[in-house]
Amino acid sequence: MQGSSAIKLLSGTSHSQLSQLIAKRLGIPLCNATIELNSAGETTVALQESVRDDDVYILNTGCGNVNQHLMETMIMVHACKIASASRITAVIPHFPYARQDKKDKSRAPITAKLVANMLQKAGCDHVITMDLHASQIQGFFDVPVDNLYAEPSTLQWMRDNCDVENTVIVSPDAGGAKRATSMADKLNVDFALFHKERKKANEVSRMVLVGSVTGKTAILVDDMADTCGTLGRAAKHLIEAGAERVLAVVTHGILTGPALNVITDSSLEKLVITNTMPQQANSEACEKIEVIDISQVLAETIRRSHYGESISVLFSNLPYTLGAN
Numbered sequence: 346m347q348g349s350s351a352i353k354l355l356s357g358t359s360h361s362q363l364s365q366l367i368a369k370r371l372g373i374p375l376c377n378a379t380i381e382l383n384s385a386g387e388t389t390v391a392l393q394e395s396v397r398d399d400d401v402y403i404l405n406t407g408c409g410n411v412n413q414h415l416m417e418t419m420i421m422v423h424a425c426k427i428a429s430a431s432r433i434t435a436v437i438p439h440f441p442y443a444r445q446d447k448k449d450k451s452r453a454p455i456t457a458k459l460v461a462n463m464l465q466k467a468g469c470d471h472v473i474t475m476d477l478h479a480s481q482i483q484g485f486f487d488v489p490v491d492n493l494y495a496e497p498s499t500l501q502w503m504r505d506n507c508d509v510e511n512t513v514i515v516s517p518d519a520g521g522a523k524r525a526t527s528m529a530d531k532l533n534v535d536f537a538l539f540h541k542e543r544k545k546a547n548e549v550s551r552m553v554l555v556g557s558v559t560g561k562t563a564i565l566v567d568d569m570a571d572t573c574g575t576l577g578r579a580a581k582h583l584i585e586a587g588a589e590r591v592l593a594v595v596t597h598g599i600l601t602g603p604a605l606n607v608i609t610d611s612s613l614e615k616l617v618i619t620n621t622m623p624q625q626a627n628s629e630a631c632e633k634i635e636v637i638d639i640s641q642v643l644a645e646t647i648r649r650s651h652y653g654e655s656i657s658v659l660f661s662n663l664p665y666t667l668g669a670n
Contacts, residue, residue, distance in 0.1 A: 350400045350431050352651050355392075355421055357405030359414040360623050363438070364404040366640035371648060376401075380417055388413065390420045397429040402473075402647050407441030408599070408622040415441050415460065419467040426468030434471040434650065435464055436643060438621035439569075439597045443478035461485035473646055475621055475639065476568045476596040491656050493646060495596040495619050496524075497663045498637050500531055502594070502617060503564065513537055513561045513588075517579045525566050537563070539579055552582055559587035569597040570618065573604040577611040584612045597621050598634070605631045641665065 355376045356364035368375045377393035403425070405418040418435055425433050445456035457479075464472065465488060472486060475493045483490040503509060509532050516525035516538040529536035537556025552575075563583045565576055570593070580591040591612055598618030608616050608631055616631075618624060619639045628634045645664035649656050 350398055352647065353396050353399040353401045353430070354647075355401060355403045355425070357403065357414055357417045357421065359408055359417070360404075360406045360438075360620075362623060362625070363406070363620055363640055363643075366638065367404060367436075367644045367647070370641055370644035378421070380421075382413075388416050388420055390417070390424050392424055392428060395428070396425050398431045400432050400434075400651050401425045401430040402434045402436050404436045406437055406622055407439045407443075411441045415463075419463055422464065422467040422469050432470045433468055434473060434647075435469045436473045436647065438475045438639070438643065439599075440474045440477055440482065443482060446479040446482055457482050458485045471650070473643070473650070475619075475643075478568055491646060491650070493642060493656075494660050495621075495637070495639060495642075496528060496531075497659070497661060498619065498639055498642065499566070499594045499596075499617070500528060501663060502637055503532065507562055507564070507592070509534060511561055511589075513556070513558050513563050515539070515556070515558065515563050515565050515579070515583065517541075517565055517567055517575050521567055524568065528566055535561075539582070541575070552578055554582055554586050557586075558583055561588055562590045562592065563588040565591065565593040565613075567593070567595050569599055570595040570604065570616065571599045572602045573600065573607040573611075573616075576613065576616070577607045580612040590614050592617065594618075598624055598627065600627050608633050 352373055353376050354368050354373055355378055358380055379391040381389050383389050403421045405414055422433050442456040442460050448455055470488055472490045476495050477492050483492055513535045514525045514529040516522050518539060518541050522538050526536050537558055540553045542551045565579055570576055576593050583591045592615050593613055594617045596619050615633050615635055617635045619637045624636045628636055641664045646656055
């Protein structure tokens, strides 16, 4: 039984703030480990305490210098493996290379599959992630993958901050229709979506709104926001279509390039994102950004995983509604 061994939490350098929040919620200190880049640019990891026969959770996310943080994760996994840890779980809230999940053109790599192979080869026994860009990535692994959802946290934010009865959930593209309809059903509100036509990658030529938003609060929902071009254009169309207010609720706020300027200049009243990636600098630079803390979901998932309890209950409930810390 996993619960008979100790939980050990190891943090990479990608999002130390989230790691500390998770450790605080679990009441467990982070393991003492040194992670550095040497003069040759190589990542070095030194565990400063024993992990023998322990249940180890390695916390790192895909952001910033993605390749460096991914390499950190694999080296920490390998270090724990050869230090005789009983089980090693990689907790990767934002899975790196998740958008490279299929061969969409000739000679294109399936890099998400490569990342899965590398993590397993390093010695990873279990993966915990959140809102995978494509759920089939779970099938790239031969070890268990728990794909958590930010939906319960974002739905609670909507109930607390919006007039739900006068709300319509909007998907910025057809690919996100399943996510948007799920949220609309749970809130018992209407649903709309945009049909996008692209001339080339990352450049939308035309957006057509399917559904009515007249006189309503329109909430755009998506799994990630990168350059925010689509969100900006969608917000403009929604206002032109008669929406009173436009908000966006997104799980992973990548926010690269002109994203902050696009949000500031757009018709969006607010962009609500989770802290699967560090957002302090972004929220300070753009007053429209609001951050939802998902550390309690990750902490409860780690606790339940360690003690052999069901995790599926967290797909539709927040930890505090279950009586957890």
